[in-house]
Amino acid sequence: xxxxxxxxxEAKSILNASKIYDYCVNPYTGCQVGCAYCYAALxxxxxxxxxxxWGDFVDAKVNAPALLxxxxxxxxxxxxxxxxxxxxxxxLEERYGLTRRSLEVLAGRDFPVVIQTKSVRIRRDIDVIxxxxxxxxxxxxxxxxxxxxxxxxRTSSPVAERIEALREFRAAGVATYAFAGPxxxxxxxxxxxxxxxxxxxxxxxxxxxxxxxRALYARQGLLAALTDAFFRDQADRLAxxxxxxxxxxxxVF
Ligand code: SF4
Numbered sequence: 641x642x643x644x645x646x647x648x649x650e651a652k653s654i655l656n657a658s659k660i661y662d663y664c665v666n667p668y669t670g671c672q673v674g675c676a677y678c679y680a681a682l683x684x685x686x687x688x689x690x691x692x693x694w695g696d697f698v699d700a701k702v703n704a705p706a707l708l709x710x711x712x713x714x715x716x717x718x719x720x721x722x723x724x725x726x727x728x729x730x731x732l733e734e735r736y737g738l739t740r741r742s743l744e745v746l747a748g749r750d751f752p753v754v755i756q757t758k759s760v761r762i763r764r765d766i767d768v769i770x771x772x773x774x775x776x777x778x779x780x781x782x783x784x785x786x787x788x789x790x791x792x793x794r795t796s797s798p799v800a801e802r803i804e805a806l807r808e809f810r811a812a813g814v815a816t817y818a819f820a821g822p823x824x825x826x827x828x829x830x831x832x833x834x835x836x837x838x839x840x841x842x843x844x845x846x847x848x849x850x851x852x853x854r855a856l857y858a859r860q861g862l863l864a865a866l867t868d869a870f871f872r873d874q875a876d877r878l879a880x881x882x883x884x885x886x887x888x889x890x891x892v893f
Pocket of ligand 1: 673725727
């Protein structure tokens with residue numbers, strides 16, 4: 641697969657208001673992970689003026705760390721989320737290090753940080769992350785079934801590696817969570833067993849952007865997995881199995 645079209649740009653703002661947490665930081669516009677179910681794909685292509693398909697373009701905000709350093713000194717304390725409309729640890733982070741250098745700005749500062757990713761590239765930054773006083777590392781894990789995951793996500797890490805990375809962060813004293821969303825077909829009891837000992841809590845969400853992925857579900861013969869009954873059943877089974885193992889659960893739908 642050819643690489644994405646990459647542009648280097650200067651952002652005007654990097655510490656932006658978020659509806660989910662107080663702030664979000666997106667060091668990149670565009671996301672090579674290219675998930676078929678991505679809600680950001682619905683609006684980010686138009687917003688960024690790109691004609692390439694979602695997953696095939698990335699703008700690297702090369703001034704992100706310097707801009708964050710300027711904005712943070714004027715900001716009111718609040719929780720910062722990496723990232724709302726990209727994966728901060730998509731492959732290009734190896735080249736640009738914008739996430740790492742942005743996190744370095746936050747090390748030792750009194751701003752809680754949440755980092756959610758699908759890539760074990762985050763391991764590289766465990767030293768910086770541990771220097772952030774209040775920090776949580778989360779991995780999206782939408783199914784235990786690697787073949788299902790591969791049908792929906794382009795460049796994410798294998799599920800087993802994500803869970804291994806969660807264990808490493810937790811063993812290093814960093815709070816961890818899994819985002820089981822958007823729930824994909826799989827075995828919820830097996831997923832709960834895999835997450836046991838790796839996370840402090842699990843958030844469960846459903847697929848909310850059905851029109852964009854309906855055709856993909858149809859091609860995979862998975863249309864039954866788009867019904868309300870499927871999400872109810874899958875989420876209930878997962879929540880029950882997690883609670884039985886003493887893991888805190890939050891359904892966000
Ligand atoms: S990792 Fe997140 S932002 Fe990136 S394509 Fe997947 S869902 Fe979208």
